[in-house]
Amino acid sequence: MANLYSDAFDMINPFVIASSPATQGARNVLKSAACRPGAIVLRNYGHGSGGGSFFHPDAEAVYKGKQAFHSHAVGNQIPDTITTLEAYCEEVRTIKAQMDGDIKLWVSIGHYSDIVKGGNWEAEWKRQAKELALAGADAFELHFNTPGVAVAKDRQFNYYQLVSSCTQMIRATVPTVPVMVKLAVESCDALTSMRHAVAAGASAVGPTARWKGFYFDLDWKTTQARPGAGYGGTQANPIVCYTVAEARSKGITIPMFAGGGVYSFDQAIRLIMAGSDLVQLGTLACSAGPQACKRLIEQVGAWMDDHGYTDIPSLKGDALKLFSMPDAFAKDRQNRLGSAYMAAQVEQELCIGCGRCADVCWHEGIELVGRKAHKRDACIGCGYCFQVCPTKALHVEQATILASAFSGEKQ
Structure with missing residues (x-):
């Protein structure tokens, strides 16, 4: 105890x-x-x-x-x-x-x-x-x-x-x-x-x-x-x-x-x-x-x-x-999540076509096609769209990715 x-x-x-x-x-x-x-x-x-x-x-x-x-x-x-x-x-x-x-x-x-x-x-x-x-x-x-x-x-x-x-x-x-x-x-x-x-x-x-x-x-x-x-x-x-x-x-x-x-x-x-x-x-x-x-x-x-x-x-x-992460380590940790954001695609069966993701995208990295969201090559992996998706059609395992930097695991 x-x-x-x-x-x-x-x-x-x-x-x-x-x-x-x-x-x-x-x-x-x-x-x-x-x-x-x-x-x-x-x-x-x-x-x-x-x-x-x-x-x-x-x-x-x-x-x-x-x-x-x-x-x-x-x-x-x-x-x-x-x-x-x-x-x-x-x-x-x-x-x-x-x-x-x-x-x-x-x-x-x-x-x-x-x-x-x-x-x-x-x-x-x-x-x-x-x-x-x-x-x-x-x-x-x-x-x-x-x-x-x-x-x-x-x-x-x-x-x-x-x-x-x-x-x-x-x-x-x-x-x-x-x-x-x-x-x-x-x-x-x-x-x-x-x-x-x-x-x-x-x-x-x-x-x-x-x-x-x-x-x-x-x-x-x-x-x-x-x-x-x-x-x-x-x-x-x-x-x-x-x-x-x-x-x-x-x-x-x-x-x-x-x-x-x-x-x-x-x-x-x-x-x-x-x-x-x-x-x-x-x-x-x-x-x-x-x-x-x-x-x-x-x-x-x-x-x-x-x-x-x-x-x-x-x-x-x-x-x-x-709190005291070295700059290079903090950047690596940030980029791990950014790379995951870029790689993840929209799970079409979960997308309800609400348009929130496209509304909050500032780089033309996502668009609605036939009332379904689709990632575009212009995506930079900033993550805004992942934060507003109500159904997790846009989703990555953020906790696992961020923790991997401390354990030295590759993502």
């Missing part, structure tokens, strides 16, 4: 329940702990509770592993019941006393809105770090990915400098506690942010996809999503995978806890295969619940068993072979 243990911070598995309503206060952290993640991030106090969420097209798409997006929604919101650092530290002690001892407790320090409000926020953040360390926090999280934080800060001062100075400040205040720096991919260069965090002494970096978004129904008065609120979804997963892979290929070696669009097990696996040590579960945790997270963790283990991955180290970064 696959071993999900992660040596990044000695965790039972690579999953982190991200700061969210699912981690607000001891009660919610203990409820979320039922899914047995590697770590849970206690949300910083002062956020407020409620507000709801909105899935498109619906929650069933999320439960079934289909494409979906998420945003904050219209719903009741109430003030946070934890209003002092003393009470917040007591929540930490309660969690540490009642939660399974093999689950790590990360704790958020401060909030970027503190900076906007002004005052001596640096002293307050340092006070929080000292007291939370005494209360038993296993790690601190500096949360710099909240929707709009990168662009909002750049309107006042440099986002990268904010990341750097705050990381240095907390590391110097409590040098024995790991500092996890959660970073935006919105309105900034994520690689530059990570480099600043690393230089400032971060223990881990967490590029996380969350944007300001403006989704609305065409009958806009009926729209659930709140304009400008956090927007994310499965469409973000490839973006974060690229961010992780680029960072690994450009020399970022410290642990990463990436997140974005992880609604099903395959999206979690992709982040690890791109090079992330850990995976944040945020939207799934707060908007689908602990049982959805539990299923995802179990499904990751089952998939690893089925595909010959014995542990997380064997999975981590495995797809970087695809």
Whole structure:
């Protein structure tokens, strides 16, 4: 059976329940702990509770592993019941006393809105770090990915400098506690942010996809999503995978806890295969619940068993072979598929004469004759027609052809 243990911070598995309503206060952290993640991030106090969420097209798409997006929604919101650092530290002690001892407790320090409000926020953040360390926090999280934080800060001062100075400040205040720096991919260069965090002494970096978004129904008065609120979804997963892979290929070696669009097990696996040590579960945790997270963790283990991955180290970064292909190899792989496209003829018995292939051909490489498609000598093997054929009258074994380049097989 696959071993999900992660040596990044000695965790039972690579999953982190991200700061969210699912981690607000001891009660919610203990409820979320039922899914047995590697770590849970206690949300910083002062956020407020409620507000709801909105899935498109619906929650069933999320439960079934289909494409979906998420945003904050219209719903009741109430003030946070934890209003002092003393009470917040007591929540930490309660969690540490009642939660399974093999689950790590990360704790958020401060909030970027503190900076906007002004005052001596640096002293307050340092006070929080000292007291939370005494209360038993296993790690601190500096949360710099909240929707709009990168662009909002750049309107006042440099986002990268904010990341750097705050990381240095907390590391110097409590040098024995790991500092996890959660970073935006919105309105900034994520690689530059990570480099600043690393230089400032971060223990881990967490590029996380969350944007300001403006989704609305065409009958806009009926729209659930709140304009400008956090927007994310499965469409973000490839973006974060690229961010992780680029960072690994450009020399970022410290642990990463990436997140974005992880609604099903395959999206979690992709982040690890791109090079992330850990995976944040945020939207799934707060908007689908602990049982959805539990299923995802179990499904990751089952998939690893089925595909010959014995542990997380064997999975981590495995797809970087695809990301960092030498130019000559990538060209050979591309040409193998192109040659197959050129050679394949239309299966006449499957062709229904819809004309989509001819409509999308830009080289006069295919034509309709007697309501049947026929390839012409002008075909260059670009593949557009293969993508639109509804009956697979135009078909090649793409997966086999592409994989053959890695095995050295001739096609």
